[in-house]
Amino acid sequence: MTTSLRRSSGGLLLVGIHLLSVACGSSEPTTRRAAAPLVSTTPHASVSFEVTPTTLRAPRPPPEAGLWFVEGSTELNHVNLSGPTAEQGKSYLLDCIGQGVCAADIDNDGQLDLYFPQGRGDGDSQNILYRNLGDRVFEATENARGANDDSYSFGALAFDFDNDGDLDLLSTNFGKNRLYRNKGGTFTDISTDHPDLAGKPEDWSTGAAAADVDKDGDLDVYIANYYLHDGPALDQKGACRFMGCSVPCGPRGLKAQADSFLRNTGAPDWALVGDADGAGLKGVRNAYAFQPVFTDVDNDGDPDLYVANDSVQNYLFLNDGNGHFSEEAVLAGVGHGDAGNPEAGMGVSVADVDGDRLPEIHVTNFSTQSNSFYRNLSGDDLVWFSEDAHQVNLGYATFFLLSWGCTMADFDCDGYIDVFSANGHVFPQVDDCPPEHIIYKQANSLFAGIPGDEIRFEDLGSKAGQPFEKPAGHRGSAAADFDNDGALDLVVVRLDEKPLMAWNDSRSRGHWLMLTIETPGASTDSWRTDIGARAIIATADRTWTREVIAGSSFLSTEDPRIHFGLGPAEKAETLIVRFSNGNEQRWENVVANSHLRVRQGSDHLQKVSMR
């Protein structure tokens, strides 16, 4: 970067660029497009359980209303590894980035298990798989049931690459990636069969996402890669400076790596073959990529791809319907911050926040850059976003934070999307040098969607419970209904500490619906989660749209089931499911507060036991 955006301007402008929203591109006021009901006061039975306090202070009782999470489950008892600890000293960015987490039902028992990549790569540490035993209890499995990658791991993606109905696991690494085939809940390393996916020993892969981009009935994969890490060269270079602190160098000044796109050849080989050229990604400049997410930004029935990149512009790849992409982030207004400057994108989440069937995009950024909220205003053959973080109250509140994992979901089921972000500075060194307001260990953030016509969020701070009080080096996160009570919980990776499991115990939750959307698998009796399917629910005055997504947040995989908060509505008047192959089915008067299995071609909505 050699051109100053504001080289000729005065000092005033810097403050403006850093702090103040001189935001772009919105053509309309930030209002929801559908009428909104009043806030839900519908009671919801809370689950009784024993919380293990992590501090000596007695836990606060849950409030009668509002979002409320409790920290629990000492069963997740491993300490996350990522190179040396902060106390031991992290001299490479490699050791500071941290890991994601994967929520996936590995054994098809209806409960989401947890897979944690571990970063050390010394042969003694390996990725960890916990089985969810129900009743908020997890149990570590022996050797991660075969998925015990002992590389320096960063991310994990659960996806059924061979359409057999089992979720397979991709572990992204500094070094070769590993692909584990799932057969009945145990894994076999088949990485050598997929050399393009495994990559080279010097590769540093971060996040990954899967979708059927060419509509041929199998899942293709996008793997984000960061930079070429060369330890000896970095040792020679010495430390770099950040706001007066001596810190590890990178990523700027280091060689960015090209991302990988793997096209699935399908039956009988199920080979994941590198095809960046065929996908139209070849001419795109290498970036320091962290997290891709597939989402249909223009509602044309095919998965587009958004990639959060660190320190350079983010990418938006629009799909022409055949799995061929064109990069249009700048035109669409999702490449940069509100002042037209590239930011340091970390994690990404997508959801239709305003009920117009188009997904908004939320990107977490570096400190002194607010997180981004790109409102989707597409229409008339134009993909168009407006960066509205300040307008929706996600601007100043996130300015000094460094956020990673993130989710936009309706945690209190009131019908309005809430926003979660996992926070913690990348450099432990910031605690020993001047920056004010910037500290290494940070508390997580939860912004409640405020009911009403305008999109607005309220920063709940610690009002949402203990998981939002305690500062830590938070990194990847996943929102998922781990206890199957109809409310999304959170699991968050903490560097050098045990993971944070935040159970959602909000008392005054609204009504909800959970959908598992499936499509036929490879064999006649197998069904697989239909990644890319979209469900639209309508009540008398509201419409909600959700997608089935594999790969999001930060280096993580979240709940593959679709979750709707319905507020006071006791039923969905219509439910439309658009499967990934474009077929649509419609149901009416779907009663709330249940988990339903939707199978393509079947009119029957199968109720799934939640316990």
Added chain:
Amino acid sequence: MTSAPMLQAINVLLLSLLTTFTAYGPTNPSTPHLKLMAAEPRPGKPAHPLSPCKAGDTAAEARSLRKSGRLEEAIGQLKAARGGAPQDLELLGLLGLCLLDAGRQNEALVLLGETHDAPRDIHVLELFRGRLAFEQGDTATAIAHLETAAESPKRPVEALVNLVRAHAQEESFVRAATVAEQLESWQEALGKRLGAQMAEAAGDRIMQRAGRNVEALPRALEKFEAALAKDPTNDLLARKVYDTLVLNHRSTSAFPLLDRLFPEVEGSTERDFQTGRCRVIAGDMKGAEEAFRKALAASPNRSDAAIELARILLSGGHTDEVVQLLSPFAQRGGSHSDVQMLLGLAYERSGHYAEAETFFRRARKLSPQQMDILYHLGRVLIRAGKAEEGRKLLSEFQKATG
């Protein structure tokens, strides 16, 4: 011979000029170099017109005021004195330097227009011409004028310090070192003041390069703080420290300087304006809005306060109020590109693309190197149906920003 300590000092200076930073961090290529903001006349001795015969006294007094950082008083006196002695080129040069110190480059440019036929043997005038050329990015012209200024029989410290900067900018490091050597020979006589000037020069230079990397800001702050430590009563240096603190979001350290630099004096709105700036970096947007409104109520022509208030209003979606607030400023000659830019954004956000286009084009004309204007203009052109031109500008933006 250059002594070892001086060589070390030169090395430190040159190193600081050359250092590039690759540290991880927020890329903000939009960081401008530090420019002191135009301030209102500081309350104190009132400016009064002088007869031409008093011009020499005025120059001496203005120099003294300038040295102690009381720029607005110096400017007021010099302007008044020039009313009685418009041909006095020394007063003109001195006024130009004060304007540059105060960041009032536009006024300095107007002043330059009066110097076309001026001789080249007036030290202070040449210094002014050199500094202005340097700030305009015309380093070759700057060096020519500064070299003339450096021929002064008195010790031309300021000319030489600026010459070091200019040579370093041209990457003529041997010449820069030679000039620095000359400065070194006066070190004993000048003592701490030279050290302060050297540190200040290093800080200034880093700020000029900060446009490329926000990571340079703390280093510039270190230099300014070092300079202030050597010359603690210099309010001009204190102001540089303060401005760099604000740019670094160091509100806790910036707030205490408010009392020193901007005392609460009846009739002055500077304190309110600066309080607003500090509150912005502290994240207290309501407090900032209140302070900027207060400054504007007392001094409705303060464009800087209007710009800052407009940013806050725009963040809150109050586009109508932004238009109402800034339109009078946009109609004035020499309007700041920020005014045009913010109006463009306000119109864009309210869906008035034609108006937005007009203002973005005006902003671009005023600040052609400001890439974010290109970004917004490109996007608004697409919304306005001028897709081809819009795409072209966005492509240009992408190339320029990498």
